[in-house]
Amino acid sequence: MKKEISKLLEVRESVRVVDATLRDGGLVNDFYFTDEFAKALYLTNVKAGVDYMEMGYRADKEQFDENSFGPWKFSSDEYIRKIVGDNNTDLKLAIMADVGRCNYKEDIHPKAESPVDLIRVATYLHQLPGAVQMIEDAYKKGYETTCNIMAISTASMEDIKSALDIVCQTPISCIYIVDSYGSLYPEQTERIADMYYEIASKYGKKVGMHAHDNQKLAFANTIEAVGDNVDFLDATYCSMGRGAGNCAMELLLGFLKNPKYKERYAIKFVEDYMLPLKEQGVVWGYDMQYLTTGLLNQHPRTAIQFTKEGRKDYFAFYQEMLNLD
């Protein structure tokens, strides 16, 4: 459906911008952000008018060694408070909880005891019953909840529709389109968004978009989704995120016309904090190994390994992925 011209200029009050830098960006540096960085990011989000800040994962410390990860792998209520105090701001705080990797019964405490507002449950299709339990648990504890069904680009539309029907009957406020492999083109995003919206709106739920930049389309897919009734928009500063990274916050805030979003703070944060990370040698962002896995609709793990090994033989990697060598 052609987007209305007015949509480029009007304010859609239902839009929510979610900063996922500590969480998806944390996948790049094992969550070793300094407290100064986390604090500056928090203050930037407050000033820039960002709606939610994802503080990281709440991973199970019995499964993951605290000595191998920075604090935002676990994002304890105490550590979050260390950064945000009582968070007397309009910025809401989120954590991500992976099905099977979060001991949610123990580690997610009642909302009244926590600075967190939103629990984002991430699940693969085959884990859906586990996701439903986690959502219900978090809801009962007083949290807003959303759900990310990951890796949908390799699932059948029928399976996705069934999953949406199930998860939209839980108390979630929003169901996310997640382009885990960065393989979607905007015209596919449009079709998927229409399908998600059709089911979600039936249950009074919102739709969200979490994009990856393997084909330099994270921002394009996100603004395509905005035109297709998608309200929750994930972004990270300087696109920091696993592999090719995510939709850049500095691009997204520039696109959105609601005056509460302040582009200049995003640019300032990238200059002051993100580019120094790059200069320190932390590596993420669009590159041809990610184009290759995105194009072939594959998990980016091989491309991430290629990056870690400092390989530059992009052509050989492409041939490997095609199994032509």
Place this chain on the structure above:
Amino acid sequence: MKKEISKLLEVRESVRVVDATLRDGGLVNDFYFTDEFAKALYLTNVKAGVDYMEMGYRADKEQFDENSFGPWKFSSDEYIRKIVGDNNTDLKLAIMADVGRCNYKEDIHPKAESPVDLIRVATYLHQLPGAVQMIEDAYKKGYETTCNIMAISTASMEDIKSALDIVCQTPISCIYIVDSYGSLYPEQTERIADMYYEIASKYGKKVGMHAHDNQKLAFANTIEAVGDNVDFLDATYCSMGRGAGNCAMELLLGFLKNPKYKERYAIKFVEDYMLPLKEQGVVWGYDMQYLTTGLLNQHPRTAIQFTKEGRKDYFAFYQEMLNLD
């Protein structure tokens, strides 16, 4: 209009991919590509199934000093022959001729004496009568011609429509949408493409897309255009082009499903020739100074200057551009 699913998988025979690396990329390094580079690029285009290769500008040597530019600022027939011989391939060769900067009466020789197939006339709106003369001259000399009307994002729709009506009555085969400032979002591209196509198709002309990557949307705008009846698609390897650069050839060939386009040769050329250019210190590509001018719909010259000066104070630049300082 929603793109048909089949369009993602089918072959549209009318699509033409135009490599603009020597020309738009030449704006980055003053056209100082080695002959080895030009030859390898030519052979890559032949193998990758690219339809046209733009060899550079044919600038007037009385206006531009030959000692200040590499060969592709002038792209003489003799120099082109040095690289391509008689070009007994399916790859067609193009040059760009700017209105007012090309002594076309003298410097564009009859087609029978030249290896060039296509003259691409570039014009601003206010130079249109000059463009018409150049198109007619080139057509009479035996060339295919296309026309790029530049900087349309600051022109009124009425002026653009009038210009299209004039230029579509010349013997051009294609009229280009040119996003000179990298300011267009895909939904604007869709509307502009529809408008161009409506007028162009009335005269039996094709529409082309020349995108810039200021907001990381060059590829997104190009594939949006493909779905909107746009046939001529400009791209450059590794996005090399003025300022933020262009649509990346390695992304575009991956998207197009016609088996004549061979992604692997694009990846190999980027690895072997484009990344070494970057390592030598040639600078182009998306960065926040270009985001700033793109967002504000301004000519990128201030951002290019910022880049040349090695400035990193993106926030101050943004404030300067807003005149807030």
